Amino acid sequence: MRKHWVMLVAACLVPSWEGAASTLTRGEFTALFEQEAETVLADTGFDIVDELHLRANKPGGGELIVFLDNAYHSYELGQQPLYEAIQSKIVVVDAQLNHDSHQQVSRILPVIKPQSFLVRTREQLSEAGVNKDLTPFYYEHLNSDLIVLYVLDTPQSAQYLTKAQVKALGLSATHLRALANDNLQMHWQQTDAKWVVFSQELQGVLTLSKRDFYAASSLLAQPDWSLAALEEGWVFFMPARDHVYLVPREDAFAMSHISALVKDIYKHNRHAISPYGYMFDAGKWVRYSPLKAVEPSDG
Structure with a gap:
């Protein structure tokens, strides 16, 4: 009430x-x-x-x-x-x-997964004789490649929130995302995670200072907003949950090197997410297209 x-x-x-x-x-x-x-x-x-x-x-x-x-x-x-x-x-x-479950609410964090995660889960449910359409956990589509799930993060484990648990919270999807993003912001403060230069050779490329379970979720809430807005001029790569890279769109040399690195990580990491980069366009995160990114403006 x-x-x-x-x-x-x-x-x-x-x-x-x-x-x-x-x-x-x-x-x-x-x-x-x-x-x-x-x-x-x-x-x-x-x-x-x-x-x-x-x-x-x-x-x-x-x-x-x-x-x-x-x-x-x-x-x-x-x-x-x-x-x-x-x-x-x-x-x-x-x-x-x-909230009645204040401690639990403060531990809800967002996790980004590939759409294939849904496919694998449904296959596992089908093999277990469960209706594959009854996916137990709550999720939201971020784009055609990615989904957002929510976990209850405890010292012992990170458990995906079910649809029933989310319903019990009584929050809209917008407010749930805002809550989880705020908790993630606190997580960055507590772990002292920062954007740092990737290498001497690639000075324009940034990566997180720590390998973190929630690294890929920095797409949703950055560790450091003093950085020029992530949406403005950057391509975000997340080949695996603990590997993320920010690359300036106009830096062709850096883009070539990081793209090759990302594909290799994606191929060999058991927690792979995506081999693609993503850019912010018309209010949404979409797969990066070099041709679209350099398309000349009218006039």
Whole structure:
């Protein structure tokens, strides 16, 4: 019941924000979020730590670190209107603070898998005499090559969330993705993962500083938003779950070398994901096409 009330109050507040003449700065976005979050979540206090970084304090004790990087990034790129970005984040924070299974909610992380993962799973179900159409875990299509699943990450294991578990959370697909991406942002903070230069020979290519189970998921939430937006000028390669590379689209030398490396990793890694690169186009992650990328503009 609380979830529906929070969504209703947030929805009533946000339309008035759209009068902003230009894109809000990080500081303005942070201040606006604090103002609206304290109105909707009246029992929770918010303190601004830095731009896009707040601390939420509950009256009964307990604290939640709130990062607005993903929400601001979505708004800045025009993927969400201002009111949707703020509203979605408020709903997510409420779930993180007040969900009956708070500890579990804070451990939900996104995982990217190839579409072939579904095929293999259904084949295994069919061999076991189970209806192959009853895929037990919850998933979303990212594009024609990739899907997004959600796992409950614990020190002992990472368990895929089932459709029943996701339904019990009471979150929309949009809010579930935002929640998982926020948790992933916290994971990067805790593991101190960063984008680093791949090699002296390929100075323009970036890779993660750590081999990580969730490395491929950095497509959804970056470890470091101070980097020029991933969507602008980069091709993202994820040949395996713990191998990722960012390559400038215009660097033909780097693209040739990394493409060959990616194909080799994909061929030999037991956790392979894709031999292709992906670029952000018209609001979606699509398979990189060199011809399309260098197509001249009109005029």
